[in-house]
Amino acid sequence: MIKVLIVDDDKLVRKGLASTMPWQDYDMKVVGEAKNGEKALEFMESNEIDLLFTDLAMPVMSGLELMRSVRELHPSVSIVVLTMHQDFEYIQDALRLGAIDYIAKVQMEMESFEEVLARVQKRMLDAKGKNDRHFMGEDSSEVLEIDEGYALISTVETDVMKRIIEEKGDLDYHPELIDEGVWLWLPTSEKDCKHILDKILIYDQKDNCDCRIIILNGLTGKNKNEIQKLLIEYKENRFFYDYHPEKKRIYLFVQDLESNTSLIDEEKITQLKEQWLTLTWVQQTSEFEKLLNEMKGLHLPKTRLVNLLYFLINEWIRIYNHVISKLELPVGMNSWYDVENWFYSIRDILNESMGNNLFSSDVQKSIMRAVRFIHEELACPVHASDIAKRVNMSRSYFSQCFKDLVGMTFNEYVRHVRVEKAKDYLVHTNKTVTWIAENTGYADDKYFSRIFRKKTGSLPSEYRKMNQKG
Template structure:
């Protein structure tokens, strides 16, 4: 029977996990609870425990501090981390300290209890059944010239990892994270290990085999941490389903920006909205290079793409120029490029449905961007058509056909929409708001606003804030 200790400063969480999960079905028994790390250590002194579930953020002694202590005092203790959030830094530190799994409490629903315990039980059994060497974190690697890492970009599904894969020799095998395993073998057995791992690539979805060199004279903790950082950053860009073996050196330095600069982000958006990248390979390549040159972390890249999609759909979703499907979470840059190719094809198809040339379509899109980016400037159809080198009458006709509104209707519409944001999110005067959306006459602005909404600006602000 696997004896379990639950450590969490929230009593309801402890009671809920203790009573709701089907422990007996997996040969487990909850033998104790503790409200912080210090009390957990006191419990461990007096009673044997095989598995400890611990929260990370606790008073007196945090989960991280508790894990550091138990690694020294009870090296055979299996640890699973409970966390309220998917905070990578906390989870990464917990995995460095030897946690065999982590559970996000916000995702822990009744139907998942059995699945979670099955996964934990399988991992404990796997660690017990193996006779492979597991070096200590601070031990220096002297014998192994290379480290092999089988890692999957797919973090959504629960794949069956080939943990039974071993050559039964002088070998190290180590689970780094839920989606990656590390192997090392002596020089005479390396070829056999490499061939086994190469053959196993097809067993694991979206997998890559990393051949890591320059690993000698480094601690196993340093090697493990380097692998975790690489798989969270560089591998996102390096993954290619058509070239699934990557040789990489631990001496390689990361080239990721700490924080993207506003100028760089604005340059990408300008290329997206103001160049015909969807129709010309040279502009498409330019946009791809701008994205890749920033080396954004996955979360930053997803945020940028999301903002671009939202802005595009805000401008064009209700027109003949079409909308861009909302993005999902991409696991690699390869998937991002595939999405961009599909997006370009969708925009081209929407453009082809019109009777206008690509040059005219691009001119109308540019006019829309100019209007949106400078609402304080009272642009006229005549001024914009001259700037775009198109006759006023033809520009007005094209604009109405493509955008579904006359130029003046569209201009008033976007100004009123922006003024709504100011009315709800600021306490600035109506005159101030009118100026920010291109109206120097407050009374005229209020009349236009009422024509489009049925309310005066002051009435709109009062009614909408009461609803909130």
Template sequence: MIKVLIVDDDKLVRKGISSAMPWNEFNMEVVGEASNGLKALDFLKSQPVDLMLTDLAMPVMSGIELMRAARQLYPELHIVVLTLHQDFDYIQEALRLGAVDYIAKVQLEKEQFEHVLHRIHTRIDELANRKQKQPLLSETNVHYRHVYALVSLDRKLGQNWPIEPTSNGEELRWEIERNSWMWAAPMDVGDQLFQRLKESLNQVHQSALLIISDVQERTWSQIQNWIINYTETSLFYAYDPDDPVIAVSMNVDDSLPIEPQDEDMDRIKQSWFLSPWPHNDSYYNQLIEQFKSLRLHKSQLIGLLYSIVMEWNHLFAQTKLGRISMSHSFLSWYEVEAWIKQTSVGIRKADVQTSYSQEIVDAVKKSIIIMQNDLDQAFTASSLSRQLNISRSYFSQCFKDLMGKTFNEYSRFIRIEKSKEYLLNTNNTIFWIAERVGYTDEKYFSRIFRELTGLLPSEYRQLGRGDKKRTLL
């Protein structure tokens, strides 16, 4: 019996999935529920679980963080992602943390329950069968000088064997995971194997050839796990399509990224929004180095980029400063840097078209970020213009022209937008929310809220939460 844990911060969603799906028909049993990642880890410590279904967006510990921790602590655990997104390609590519499948909650209908569980059960069986085929080789010590790994960074495309082993039987090959292969041969034929693998690189989409040293006296299983970890972390940064042959040592343990601190992530966001990096090579290089120095796991990096793009478009998409677009997937840092450079070109074009000096455009951007970061403060056009060393009248004129709203209109707009988030995602009082968005008078806040939305805050909360539950169920 496959024991199942369901992790989602919405109780109704947990209960709905637990009770509605035909678990018994697929030899599955729901043994527990958890409302966030920390509680899920506590449950995993207390009793065995074979399959965990987890939401991505949760308080306390997100689904991404939970997956990362669970994979290290419980490598045999199968994970399925619950998501609100119908197009999951980019999320699946971003996570790459071992999820065997995903469930799009907006598409969950009764007639699909059986299909979803059948798909998950089939995938679990495939992984179990693959593991059963490997025991004799997996625990054998390696005595070769090098092990080679031919790895495609694109896991979506099916690939045939790029080359066949020689007929003399001296070469060994091993499928690591989809689109990844491990090869080894005695020293006297190792050079020939290397040349054949190198020539095969153009047969495998966006591939790299790893020459792995210091493999002696390690088991095939250890080497295989090391290659998987390296592929999902360091290779993302090391890959260069112009030089796809990479020499690495198993003694250099750089396969695990450094866990980033919140202040590191905030520093990058501040650089993106407040420094003139699209217009200045020095600032551009600083931004690139900030990204690279964190050595974020690919899922973390893409999550950070998505948050930057979403925040930028939330602030500027409807203004003369323009929107930016996000690629649905990145296979390497090489592609990320190309996207950043392309984005800088788009930002420069939008800035030039405003007819204002770059100094003024940057000042308006900075004023918006200041306001967004401190919504509980009572900013005025006068105070911000003094802070930015611009005359009040000229600042107000530029602000309205670039943002499409007067300073006061924009100030009210962003405060009410933030209050909507609080109303839907917290249980805090209306007074608490009013204070957090800069209103000390609850009645005045409610009046402004109603003017802009047509609803009182309490009515908006009730209506919005009702819609959310209907969507999830």
């Protein structure tokens, strides 16, 4: 006999479920009721149950909090979720916590009770069978006998899955939420394959649908848990790069997912940083597209990619603040498609800022190289004649071009960069004024202090007191 506990803050719902559902027909018996999660746990301390029916939205302790506690304290108890349609965002969390089914209250009609209990009973027996095989020393993971399965992966929150689940028909299958934004169907027959695929393809043409259908082949003989793990890894890494708004379906083979692990090429990342900072790609389309393809080919995890983009933004602003003062990452960067569009917008900004038709692209690149030299060699003596020679320009023409493109004379710009770097040292370090003077190119700290006060209106020590925090 399956012992059932019903938890809902609505007394009428509890009494209605207990009295109207044909529990005995499915070897079930309601042994208790509770009005919230806290009362349910108190009941379970002194009473053995096998099946928990719980609402999600309850006072004192919610259904999700109850499920987490039950998973820890009573792991053998099966859980069915009671919910309203508008609670769909919570259903995903509930399924992730191990709910074997859910019941929408607004669809609770007499003729559906038998179907609900039959489905719940079957899933409990299936789970028990797997556990029994596990205790007998067999692999508890299911070995798949069908070659094709389906997943739906979303880059953003969506209600598409809600609609698909509500219209699932009479097939005995249930889409599994295996991770945030990743749903998986693993059919048991060719008939189910066709039915499921037809159902999810309905949404293929929906407007503003950010879901992508994954058609996964090569499943026969594979371990179900391993397939779930591979799909989660795919969502976290490669899907970010495979997503494109015009590509609604993605075809994958299990073998491709299994061989998708690769080490991050740190040397290549260093090379790309250098190339992105030269700004050669601003004028040369071929170089720009080459850098984009090489960066995409690294398939960096999203967190690592974001860190790299932040590094580039900070360096571009630090080195080229005479032409760009503010750059930001795109809002809602959910795919490489978004990153690529962002790079195109950055290129347009730089082209517009640097697009002085009086100077060739070669001259602009030379001046940009000179600017980088200034930043990289700030602690050393920096002279216009030396820099001009290094960028293959005459001294006089270099000075003219530098002022026109940067907006300051060479010496003015050097002083500006040195003072800005000194400000940074004063605010974010406890280095002495003498050390800061030496490391921003001033051998005489008194001369440095005079220049600093002329530019900022205060001495270095005064500036530190006014701006340093902590």
